[in-house]
Amino acid sequence: MKYLIPILLFITQLGFSQNEFTHDVYFDTDRYVVPLTEENRLLLFISQLDTIAVEKVSIYGFTDDRGSNEYNLELSQNRANAIKEMFAGYGIDPNLITNVNGKGEILLKVLNENEVSQIRGLNRKVEIIVSKKLPIKPVEAIVENTKEEAETASDNKEKTTDDIKKGTIKKGDKIRLDKIYFKTNYSYVTSDSKKTLLELANIMLDNKGVYFTIQGHVCCTQNSRDAVDKKTGKRNLSLARAKYIYDYLERKGVEKKRMKFVGMRRKFPLGGEPKFDRRVEILVTYVGKNN
Numbered sequence: 480m481k482y483l484i485p486i487l488l489f490i491t492q493l494g495f496s497q498n499e500f501t502h503d504v505y506f507d508t509d510r511y512v513v514p515l516t517e518e519n520r521l522l523l524f525i526s527q528l529d530t531i532a533v534e535k536v537s538i539y540g541f542t543d544d545r546g547s548n549e550y551n552l553e554l555s556q557n558r559a560n561a562i563k564e565m566f567a568g569y570g571i572d573p574n575l576i577t578n579v580n581g582k583g584e585i586l587l588k589v590l591n592e593n594e595v596s597q598i599r600g601l602n603r604k605v606e607i608i609v610s611k612k613l614p615i616k617p618v619e620a621i622v623e624n625t626k627e628e629a630e631t632a633s634d635n636k637e638k639t640t641d642d643i644k645k646g647t648i649k650k651g652d653k654i655r656l657d658k659i660y661f662k663t664n665y666s667y668v669t670s671d672s673k674k675t676l677l678e679l680a681n682i683m684l685d686n687k688g689v690y691f692t693i694q695g696h697v698c699c700t701q702n703s704r705d706a707v708d709k710k711t712g713k714r715n716l717s718l719a720r721a722k723y724i725y726d727y728l729e730r731k732g733v734e735k736k737r738m739k740f741v742g743m744r745r746k747f748p749l750g751g752e753p754k755f756d757r758r759v760e761i762l763v764t765y766v767g768k769n770n
Contacts, residue, residue: 500528500609504562505600508543511557513565521562524607525569525714526707529700534612536571537578538562541606543599544587556581562605570705570714570744638763640682643689654761659724661757664709666719676724680731690765693740695721696747698756705744718742724759739764 502524504517513521540559542551563579585602587595638652648654658675661668668676683689695717697706706716713719721740729735749755 498611500531500611502607502609504558504605504607506558506603506605508599508603509546509554511554511561513561518565521565522569522712522714525566525571528571528609529704531609532612533571533575534610535577536566536575537608537610538566538576538580539578539606539608540581541602541604542584543602544584545599546584548583551584552581554581555583558605562607568714570700570707572703572744640679643682643686648689648763649766650763652763654763656724656759656761659759660754661720663753663757664706664716666708666710666716666723668723676727677731680728680733683728683733683737684731686769687734687737688767688769689763690737690767691739692762692764693721693724693738694743694760694762695719695724695740696743696756696758696760697745698748698753700745703744703746705742715742717744720757720759 502521504513504521506512506517507514538559540555540557540562542555542558546554559579559581563573563576566576567573587598587602638648638654640654640656642648642652642654656675656679659668659672659679661672683691697717697720700706705714705718707714708716708719711719718741721742725738725740728738745756749758
């Protein structure tokens with residue numbers, strides 16, 4: 480089933496006021512699967528949010544006037560839920576999505592009978608409203624957070640791979656893999672990082688009692704978002720980087736049962752040059768005897 484939408488709707492719009500950014504996603508009749516063209520428009524809209532500090536996201540689903548009230552409420556909610564899932568899949572923090580509501584049908588209002596099909600197509604939609612975060616943070620909160628961060632850093636001092644070799648590593652320790660750098664916007668490492676990767680694999684092979692989680696990080700996005708992996712077009716670059724290390728260690732013989740991998744998005748930027756945030760870290764989850 481196809482729907483008619485004016486050509487201007489196929490141009491991604493970033494409607495905005497001083498504090499809000501809006502976008503509409505359009506659906507086929509009786510469907511809540513997002514059409515490919517609309518998915519591409521949505522991805523472009525989300526990418527335009529990278530430079531915006533987001534306070535919250537509201538998502539509202541609608542249907543045209545055909546169908547019962549009960550059916551339209553369910554369909555509009557399913558459409559809103561589909562957009563929420565896509566936002567999360569493209570790296571938007573789910574905690575920012577505060578409203579996901581199906582509003583049911585939009586009554587048909589036309590002046591010309593020839594416009595009925597077109598107007599109904601415009602009513603089969605989800606409205607997205609992105610609210611900006613206030614730019615100024617209270618001084619007291621900044622001081623308090625700085626103190627907490629300093630205490631956390633003190634409790635979780637970073638270790639190195641030498642600590643694994645010395646046997647001084649313990650559960651909860653974190654190791655930043657220095658000299659492992661990733662190509663900008665991609666999940667594979669630069670050529671001068673491969674020696675460090677090989678050394679890591681050999682250390683993990685010699686210390687079979689160490690179980691760990693590989694944490695991937697990215698740079699240069701706003702509001703803790705993940706970055707887009709240019710190879711796949713998906714907004715999961717931090718996860719892809721962690722999996723790259725995981726796959727490399729598996730190929731070198733490290734047992735899969737000892738490893739996990741996660742994407743940390745941009746929750747913990749180091750500051751300084753962007754290349755230092757394009758990184759992976761190792762979180763030690765268990766230390767037993769070497770077999």
